Amino acid sequence: MLSDKHILLIIGGGIAAFKSLDLIRRLREHGAVVTPVLTKAAEEFVTPLSVSALAGAKVYRDLFDLTDEAEMGHIQLSRVADLVVVAPATADLMAKMAQGLANDLASTLLLATDTPVLIAPAMNVRMWEHAATQRNAVRLRADGVHMVGPVSGDMACGEHGPGRMSEPMDILAAVTAHFQDGPLQGKHILVTSGPTHEPIDPVRYIANRSSGAQGAAIARALHALGARVSFVTGPADVPPPAGVDVVRVETAQQMLDAVRQSLPADAAVFAAAVADWRVACASDSKLKKTSGALPVLTFAENPDILHSISHAKDQRPKLVIGFAAETDDVVENATAKRLRKGCDWIVANDVSPQTGIMGGQENAVTLIDEKGADTWPRMSKDAVSQRLAALIAQRLA
Structure with missing residues (x-):
């Protein structure tokens, strides 16, 4: 042996x-x-x-x-x-x-x-x-x-x-x-991770509390099973895992462009916490504080990466997985999101402040597919990733 x-x-x-x-x-x-x-x-x-x-x-x-x-x-x-x-x-x-x-x-x-x-x-x-x-x-x-x-x-x-x-x-x-060949040997899997930063001006931006830990753990688990992993990451707190192809981005538009350039892929896992909106016209100069006057920011909708790839006419991965970070009615909202986005699976989790999940070391998720919802016990983000990677390997097999 x-x-x-x-x-x-x-x-x-x-x-x-x-x-x-x-x-x-x-x-x-x-x-x-x-x-x-x-x-x-x-x-x-x-x-x-x-x-x-x-x-x-x-x-x-x-x-x-x-x-x-x-x-x-x-x-x-x-x-x-x-x-x-x-x-x-x-x-x-x-x-x-x-x-x-x-x-x-x-x-x-x-x-x-x-x-x-x-x-x-x-x-x-x-x-x-x-x-x-x-x-x-x-x-x-x-x-x-x-x-x-x-x-x-x-x-x-x-x-x-x-x-x-x-x-x-x-x-x-x-x-x-x-020393054994992994079940994902010869497969190419795309993983997005981390937050996006949408600029307001050269020194300010809109972001969220995602650390990128779950996305990095997923990429690491897929790589351990033999997959070639394209890892598109926003400015995360957690460094990317060794052995994967890393593409660093800042904004949602940059992430979509990088995702498209990384296709074709056998599967895609969209774990990034992409900002829904951006400032329509970011300032080229730092906005100055003026007494008695507040800046007025006009927002525009960011591209919907999960929806775009799920409905791609060509180069759609065989398996498209989205994430749904919710604070209320987690399963119901995530189930509706899966149908709306057109992806195959949704990994839903409760990111209410009291859970400590956003930015923490553990996660409690529910995997939703065409058959229904499967709630997993709370476990480390590495354990979640290993379990998800094993299911991906089974589906692609």
Whole structure:
């Protein structure tokens, strides 16, 4: 299954490091060649001798070991692998990866590699839920780092919650899936994301609260299933995922133009929060504040991107998916929108302020198609994206 696949396994310093020994055994049982790297902290939990014995290979530990550098420089070591696996990935290692630090062998390898990276986070629940760790996780996903876990459960410290490292068999499954051709191999999918900015004058604009996180997550999930993704994004807070073709735009008209230029496509997911209106005549100069006088703005309707592509006479994608961000009567309004726009599916969500969804890390959606409405439980935006991507793959198959 993993015959002759070279896995560079970086073992971080945490109590979960003991699971790495079983992971090595599982990887080798499936034919992988494992090159282990131990952080200094990891040596407090597992010994180099036990790791070397199970891997059947030398353990790399020191960035400045001249013998190792002569045998295989750290740059070369980082690039000969087919996949880099970090298990456990501690909060410290994740922070180093997110910030691009390189002060030991493990972090230097991770910064120097252009090989895909899969991490298995493991830490105390409070560390995992800390805002800094969550920011780092978002940054790493955006950088194209794959993640398995963490899972919820009892911890060595006596606490309970998310933060436990995934079991070796689950990590093995993620490694195996990485080397399999995805179900969307050979498919081209267009994804729009983020808000649009409609100028009032050179320094002011009309916008909305969309962060672009859901659109970026969808593009990432589709790419992970093998699709070629054209990612048309407005000025979002979240960086675009690695491995996709990025087109940056500002306005709704620019987004429509970019969408048309990206066709043909097998499917299109319109997750962008496009402004409905723009200022009819944006000023070329900054509008000045004048005592007693208020500026009068005349609005014009923006192009309807979803409607335009859904009703395109040529180059209409086989599957067109829209989004409906609603604050009232979510399912009813979204159902009517699907019929009005002419798209195949609508992903509806409640973006009322109390939900925390607009700009947040979670989403609660209802998928509406010709058969009716299917309401999903609240989950992370990554989980929503993975579920949606799987359904897209089924439909295109």
